[in-house]
Amino acid sequence: MAGVKDVARLAGVSVATVSRVLNDSAPVTEETRARVLAAVAELGYRPNGVARSLRTDTTRTVGLVIGDILNPFFTELARAVEDEARSAGYSVVIGNADERPGRQDHYVRTLLEQRVDGLLLCPTAEITPLVRDVVRDGGPLVFLDRTLPGLDVPTVRADGTAAIGELVAHLARLGHRRVAFVSGPALLSTGRERTEAFVAALRANGLPVRPEYLEAGDFQAASGRASAARLLDLPEPPEVIFAGDNLMALGALDEIRARGLAIPGDVGLASYDDVPWFTHVDPPVTAIAQPVQDLGRRAVRALLERIARRPVEPEVLAARLVVRRSCGEPGPDRGAEDLAVRPLGAGPQGGDLTKEGSGPA
Structure with missing residues (x-):
């Protein structure tokens, strides 16, 4: 042979x-x-990959278990992981947990049985016995995007605290006072962190924290639409709806359009997570962009360090605000890229970016 x-x-x-x-x-x-x-x-x-793995005790494969393959954030993240792993000579086997602990455990168990060299995990909210056992056994494991309290696992994630603060400050400068937030699940670290950052930003900018403006979603489009419906039915509806991820923003957009309301004339819309279709709706959607490509690359590099039995420190990357026109921002003469690269609130000569005459819807 x-x-x-x-x-x-x-x-x-x-x-x-x-x-x-x-x-x-x-x-x-x-x-x-x-x-x-x-x-x-x-x-x-x-x-003969099997024979090679028996000789070297490696398979040159890594596992990736993501939260929801239908979410564009996770789709892009998986692509970034695959590209970086391939450049290092590794293949990636992907499992879709669909935000279900049982399905997550199924893929974790299957990947371990296939003898992957290491595992990247975007954990669900629940610390399952299997995940706890994997951590205890000390195999090469890195958490990606999310953390689990009480588990000492290297994590590569993004922090949107500063970007959320910039968004709320921007809305306040536009004159908005009634700002609502549709959060992700409180049991997920990303859901908790974004809610805490939003509430802190409201207080820092002198805006009221109104319980009726804090809706609990589940990072799915249906919950975004249902939350938007409840918010818009309030006696005093919000002037801006800020969705905690892109799918809930899509659901909120569907509800706003179904009611025949204008964006931003009747209600503004902003999203955590930036996705390509945000630039193709009218008006384009203001969003907080996570460094998805960097997250994927750095997670793979961290996992390869763990496979080599070298110590790995947690990595936290900063998200950034991308200002567009869905909250009453400047008109189409200034594109999203132009707005995103300047210091918030600074125009070409350092002036305010807000469109003259813009204010509360």
């Missing part, structure tokens, strides 16, 4: 180059790639 050395000899390249071509782990010239693939075909070479 032909081996990788036979392929390298026939193609006139090194064994490392053959590995790069077969794993697509680093760029090679098209001419070199063609020679290697021709040698593979001529020799009938088939990489």
Whole structure:
């Protein structure tokens, strides 16, 4: 049976180059790639991953369990993880927990049985016995996006506290006083942190904290729509609805449109998480953008350090505010990218970015 050395000899390249071509782990010239693939075909070479893992006690695979594959944030995150892992010569096996602890455990157990070299986990709210056992056993594990209290696991996540503060300050400058928030589940670290940051930002900007303006969602579009309906039915509805993730923002947008209300004339809309479709609605949606690509890359690098049995420190990356027009921002003569890169509140000559005459809806 032909081996990788036979392929390298026939193609006139090194064994490392053959590995790069077969794993697509680093760029090679098209001419070199063609020679290697021709040698593979001529020799009938088939990489034996199982045999290789038995010899090296590694599989060159890592597992990734995400919260909800239908959420664009997790879709982009998975792509970033896969790209970074592939560049390091690893494959990624992905499981979709669908925010269910039982389904999360199913994938964790399956990935461990498949002998992945390490595991990236976006944990659900519940600390299950299986996750606790994995942590106790000390295998290569990194939490991504979320934390679990009481578990000593390296975590790579984003912090939106400052960006939420900037958003609320921006809304206050526009003249908005009645600002509502649709949060994620309080049992999830991301749900708690965003709610706490929002309440603190209201107080810091002298805006009232009204319990009826704090809606509990579940990071799904249906809860965003239901929450928006309750808020808009209040005797004194909010001037702006801030959704705690992009799917709940979509649900809120559906409810606002279904009622024939204008954005931002009747009610403003903002979202945590920035997604491509926010720039394609009219008006484009103001959002807090997480550094998704960096999160994925750094999580993989942290996991590879854990696989190598080296210490890893937690990493916290900053989210940023992207100002668009859905809350009464300046008109279409200034694009979203133009607004996002300037210090908040500073126009081309340091003036206020708010559109003249804008204010409460």
